[in-house]
Amino acid sequence: MITSRRLDIADAKLLLAAAAERSAQIGVPMCTAVTDESGVLIAFERMDGGKVSSVAIAIDKAFTAATSRRPTSFYSGVSQPGGAAWGIDQTNQGRFCVIGGGVPILVEGAVVGAVGVSSGTAVQDEDVAQWAVDAFPASERVQNET
Numbered sequence: 001m002i003t004s005r006r007l008d009i010a011d012a013k014l015l016l017a018a019a020a021e022r023s024a025q026i027g028v029p030m031c032t033a034v035t036d037e038s039g040v041l042i043a044f045e046r047m048d049g050g051k052v053s054s055v056a057i058a059i060d061k062a063f064t065a066a067t068s069r070r071p072t073s074f075y076s077g078v079s080q081p082g083g084a085a086w087g088i089d090q091t092n093q094g095r096f097c098v099i100g101g102g103v104p105i106l107v108e109g110a111v112v113g114a115v116g117v118s119s120g121t122a123v124q125d126e127d128v129a130q131w132a133v134d135a136f137p138a139s140e141r142v143q144n145e146t
Helices: 009-026 054-068 074-078 122-135
Strands: 031-036 041-046 102-107 110-118
Touching (some): 009 041, 009 122, 031 122, 054 110
Antiparallel strands (some): 102 110
C-alpha cells in the first residue's frame, strides 16, 4: 500500500493568492492552476485581464510539472529537434507543456502538487509560479537540472 500526501483546497487557495500577489507586483494578470500530485486540477483563477487562451495552457503546465516531477522550463531545451526529449510535447494527448511556468511542489522530497501559470512571457510565468511555490510553507526548492 502507498500512502501519499497531496494539496487540499486550503493549500490551493494559498497558492492562488500568492500567484495573484506576484502577478500584481509585475503588472501582468495571470491564469493560475493548482493540481494535486497526479496532475488533477484542484483550483484555478483567471485574473481580470488574464488571457482566455492561457486557461488551458496554465492547467497543462501544472499537469506537466506534477506528473513529470520537474519544472516545465526543464523541457524547453531538451524538447527541441535532436534533444533527448524531442517529441515529448506530443504525449499525454498533447497536454505535456514544454513552456516555462509550471513548477512542482515538493514536501519532504515528494511531489504533492504543482502550480501552472500563463499569460505573460515564459520567464514571467515561471517567476509567478515559483513565487507561489516559495510562499507555500512546507515546500522545497526543485532542482532544475538536466
